[in-house]
Every structure is written in structure tokens, then in C-alpha cells.
Amino acid sequence: xxxxxxxxxxxxxxxxxxxxxxxxLYDLKIRAERQNRTIFSEFVxxxxxxxxxxxxxxxxxxxxxxxxxxxxxQILAFNAFDIRENDYPLKLLKVSYPSKFATISHRDVxxxxxxxxxxxxxxxxxxxxxxxxxxxxxxxxxEYVSQHxxxxxxLGVKIKEVELSEYPSSGDDLKVCNLTVSSLRxxxxxxxxxNLSRNKASSQILSGLVKHNYMLTKNxxxxxxxxxxxxxxxxGRFYLTEISGKSKKGKIRLKGKITK
Numbered sequence: 001x002x003x004x005x006x007x008x009x010x011x012x013x014x015x016x017x018x019x020x021x022x023x024x025l026y027d028l029k030i031r032a033e034r035q036n037r038t039i040f041s042e043f044v045x046x047x048x049x050x051x052x053x054x055x056x057x058x059x060x061x062x063x064x065x066x067x068x069x070x071x072x073x074q075i076l077a078f079n080a081f082d083i084r085e086n087d088y089p090l091k092l093l094k095v096s097y098p099s100k101f102a103t104i105s106h107r108d109v110x111x112x113x114x115x116x117x118x119x120x121x122x123x124x125x126x127x128x129x130x131x132x133x134x135x136x137x138x139x140x141x142x143e144y145v146s147q148h149x150x151x152x153x154x155l156g157v158k159i160k161e162v163e164l165s166e167y168p169s170s171g172d173d174l175k176v177c178n179l180t181v182s183s184l185r186x187x188x189x190x191x192x193x194x195n196l197s198r199n200k201a202s203s204q205i206l207s208g209l210v211k212h213n214y215m216l217t218k219n220x221x222x223x224x225x226x227x228x229x230x231x232x233x234x235x236g237r238f239y240l241t242e243i244s245g246k247s248k249k250g251k252i253r254l255k256g257k258i259t260k
Contacts, residue, residue, distance in 0.1 A: 005026075009051065012215070013216075018047060021048050022055070025044070025048070029062070038077055038078065038079050038080050040077050040089055041075055042121035042122065042138060043123060044075075045073060045214070046072040049064060049074050052076055062080065065085055065090075066136065067088075067124055067164050071125050071136075073123070085164075090137065091136070091138075091142040092135075092136055092161065092163065093135055093137055094159070094166060095109075095157045096158045097131065097156070097158075098131075098156070099130070104153055112151065116145060116148055118144075118145075123138075124137070127167065129168045136167075145159070146159050175257065177193060177256045178254070178255055180247060180252070180254070181254060182251060184224050184225075186212060186220060186221075186222040186223075187205055189224055189254070190210060193238035194236075202220050205217065209233040210230060210233070211230070212224075213228055213229055236259035237258065238258045240254060241256050242254065242256075
């Protein structure tokens with residue numbers, strides 16, 4: 001039964017690894033329905049969140065949350081009647097470190113967390129902000145991480161659990177971007193958002209440097225819709241927030257947000 005959606009996933013270019021992850025989530029969904037109880041997944045990556053929404057968003061008993069609105073890594077809840085955000089099995093940990101001696105990157109944090117012997121699925125979004133690091137962790141591992149994460153990048157750290165509301169807003173990392181384009185094709189919008197020629201944008205897509213809604217694509221013919229996201233390796237992300245209509249010359253006006 002689980003394979004009935006495989007043809008759709010394969011048609012849109014989903015990798016076998018991602019399809020296998022979706023299969024595991026489908027098994028959780030069926031178990032939750034049969035046992036008539038809420039079952040939570042571990043954290044899943046943005047591509048799996050996106051595909052899960054495509055498959056199950058119409059279900060009244062499917063919900064996702066990653067600690068804050070707009071989270072990328074999220075936990076899926078099945079058979080989630082009357083589920084509240086504080087019901088999700090996650091915690092927010094805040095780490096302080098001596099920032100005057102060195103800077104810490106997202107990669108440094110993730111590497112230190114992986115060295116604890118846990119999988120990536122144990123952790124949600126990670127943000128380095130000023131002299132602090134914030135990250136979400138599954139509740140079952142919160143105490144373990146707090147006790148064993150003593151260093152990041154050879155810097156001694158202090159760690160404590162804080163309220164979810166303390167996670168820094170992502171809005172500060174984005175700037176408003178207004179575009180006027182000839183079409184909604186992916187190569188046209190990529191060119192406009194990142195100040196490239198259309199030929200250059202097309203070649204970047206064909207080279208496997210661009211993701212559409214978190215999925216790698218080499219298709220220049222994709223038509224974007226409101227709510228879509230483009231991720232350009234090494235350059236940033238563009239979020240298409242609004243298709244505003246057409247100019248007097250017939251060009252399409254777009255509103256979006258782009259990483260600074």
C-alpha cells in the first residue's frame with residue numbers, strides 16, 4: 001500500500017533515500033491510526049517536510065512543528081487531534097561560548113553534536129547569533145546533550161535549556177526583494193534574484209547548484225508559484241512571497257525575500 005505514492009515521488013525527481021524516509025513516516029502514520037494515538041517522528045529535513053505536506057496536508061490528523069514558525073527541520077505528528085506546540089517532544093538549548101577568542105559556525109556546532117554519537121534526526125534547526133548558539137533537540141536527548149556537550153571548536157561552552165520563544169527570529173537574516181521578470185520559469189527568477197544573466201542562471205541549474213523547494217533540480221522549465229523557495233549553493237536563498245500582477249509592458253511583478 002505504501003508504494004501507491006512512489007510513482008508521484010519518482011516523477012518529481014525524489015531520490016531513493018528520500019522515498020525510503022517517506023516510507024518510514026508512512027508506517028508511523030498507519031501505526032498511529034491503528035493504535036488511535038498520536039505518534040511523533042524524529043526531526044526530518046526540509047525536503048521530507050515539503051514532500052510530507054504534499055502527501056498528507058489534507059489529513060486533519062497530520063501536523064508539523066520544529067520549535068518556531070518557519071522552522072526547516074521539523075517533527076511530524078500523526079493522529080494529532082488537538083495537538084499543541086508544547087506537546088511536541090523537543091527542547092531548545094542555548095549555548096554560550098567565549099566569542100572574543102574565536103567565532104563558531106553552523107558547521108562547527110553540527111560537527112560537535114554529531115560527535116556525541118547521535119544522528120542528525122535528533123536535532124532541529126541550529127542558529128549562531130552573537131555570542132550564543134541555539135539549537136532544538138529531541139526531548140529524550142536533551143539531558144544527555146546538556147551533560148556531554150562541553151566544547152565546540154575547542155572552545156569551552158556552557159549550556160542550558162530555555163523557552164522556545166528565545167530562539168532568534170529568522171526575519172533579521174532576510175531582506176525584501178522586488179523583481180520584474182518576463183516569466184515565472186525557474187531560470188528567469190534565479191537570474192533576477194541573484195543578478196545573473198539568464199544563460200548563467202540556466203547553466204547553474206544544469207550543474208546541480210540549485211534546489212527548488214529543498215529538492216535538487218536540473219530542470220530549467222519549472223514554473224514557480226507563490227510560496228516557492230530557491231536555494232542557490234554558496235549564494236543564498238530566495239523566497240517567492242507574492243505574484244503581484246503585470247506592468248504596463250506585460251512584465252510580471254514579484255515580491256520576495258532573499259538571504260542577506
